[in-house]
Amino acid sequence: MELKYPIFLYIGIPVIIAGLVAMHIFFKKRKYNGGKRVANTRFFRHLSEYEGQKRLRQVLAVVLEICMIGSLIAMLFLAARPYRTETTRNGVKKRDIFLCMDVSYSICYLNYDLVDSLEKVVAGLKGDRFGILIFNTSSVLYVPMTDDYDFICQKLDSLKEYFLMQQKYQDMDINYDEDFSKMREILDYYDAGTLVNNYTKGSSLIGEGLASCVYSFPRLDGEERTRLIIMATDNAEMSLSTPLVELDGAIDLCLKNHIKIFGLFPDQETYDKGNYRDYSADMKAFKEGVERTEGTFYQQSKSLTVEDIVADIQRQEALEVDELIITKEIDQPEVFAVALLVFLTLGFGAGVVLRS
Numbered sequence: 001m002e003l004k005y006p007i008f009l010y011i012g013i014p015v016i017i018a019g020l021v022a023m024h025i026f027f028k029k030r031k032y033n034g035g036k037r038v039a040n041t042r043f044f045r046h047l048s049e050y051e052g053q054k055r056l057r058q059v060l061a062v063v064l065e066i067c068m069i070g071s072l073i074a075m076l077f078l079a080a081r082p083y084r085t086e087t088t089r090n091g092v093k094k095r096d097i098f099l100c101m102d103v104s105y106s107i108c109y110l111n112y113d114l115v116d117s118l119e120k121v122v123a124g125l126k127g128d129r130f131g132i133l134i135f136n137t138s139s140v141l142y143v144p145m146t147d148d149y150d151f152i153c154q155k156l157d158s159l160k161e162y163f164l165m166q167q168k169y170q171d172m173d174i175n176y177d178e179d180f181s182k183m184r185e186i187l188d189y190y191d192a193g194t195l196v197n198n199y200t201k202g203s204s205l206i207g208e209g210l211a212s213c214v215y216s217f218p219r220l221d222g223e224e225r226t227r228l229i230i231m232a233t234d235n236a237e238m239s240l241s242t243p244l245v246e247l248d249g250a251i252d253l254c255l256k257n258h259i260k261i262f263g264l265f266p267d268q269e270t271y272d273k274g275n276y277r278d279y280s281a282d283m284k285a286f287k288e289g290v291e292r293t294e295g296t297f298y299q300q301s302k303s304l305t306v307e308d309i310v311a312d313i314q315r316q317e318a319l320e321v322d323e324l325i326i327t328k329e330i331d332q333p334e335v336f337a338v339a340l341l342v343f344l345t346l347g348f349g350a351g352v353v354l355r356s
Helices: 007-029 048-080 105-123 149-171 180-194 206-214 247-256 268-274 279-292 306-318 334-355
Strands: 082-089 095-102 129-135 139-146 226-232 259-265 296-299 325-331
Touching: 007 048, 048 082, 048 334, 095 105, 095 206, 105 149, 105 226, 105 268, 105 306, 129 149, 129 180, 129 206, 139 149, 139 180, 139 206, 149 180, 206 226, 206 247, 247 259, 247 279, 259 279, 259 306, 268 279, 279 296, 296 306
Parallel strands: 095 129, 095 226, 226 259, 259 296
Antiparallel strands: 082 325, 129 139
């Protein structure tokens, strides 16, 4: 226990001691100063009833004095404001993570594995904030930045169902009588937000999706936090008009705001299921952009699974984050408040008996 204002004790206790000494000296020297004298009282003073009353009044006088002293000391401690210092390591890592996903059907297999692996990571987060943005022609802020991990896991579960439906659609593995309506309902729900104006703008607008993700971080200029983007794409942009932001421009925005990208690129077998483009060229362009942000590029392969990639991202970033330590003062008046109440109660009782 510490005292906020110990000066009250330094001054108050000497004053109390001086007052007690002066009071005892005064009462010790005080002599009879008027009233009626009574002769032949020796007999009464030796009666047991008289001696009992005398001892009771002496005890009550001592109790009253102790209560008075105790009350004064308790009030001095309350005025001095007792408190304790508590240091908490609250584990807030001050890290913001955005999952930025190209949800074009060509990488539904990579996306499914990614959200499946991230569910386990999100469930174990403490202090980090997490958000999800999905894009194709247009972008959807699917989960704003939050530390509600249960909610995030629920939304990841919904995305898994979406990517599973994409896989069935790609493979035409569907029972048209029973499953088709459900599949179309799920696909249309997501596609309605991510394919806005796709007939005029095209699809897989990578630069616009990444730029939208950058500006979805809260308080970019006003808060120092470690920010990173986990981005999954095949970089197979199929624009029908000039995009508002190309990939290089979006990478420049990441550099300006100190955001690292951890990029996931599908293996060639997955890429070839939905594209007729140059695999090496698309991979090279995305890899160069990711590495410009000092992030890490990952190419999915049989020897490097999505689960391995997610585990590696988690290890790397955890080393860069400092623990947040908070020190706060907590008032502790309880003991002295109770003591004051007890002393005042006993003193009042003793005073009433003495006056009766």
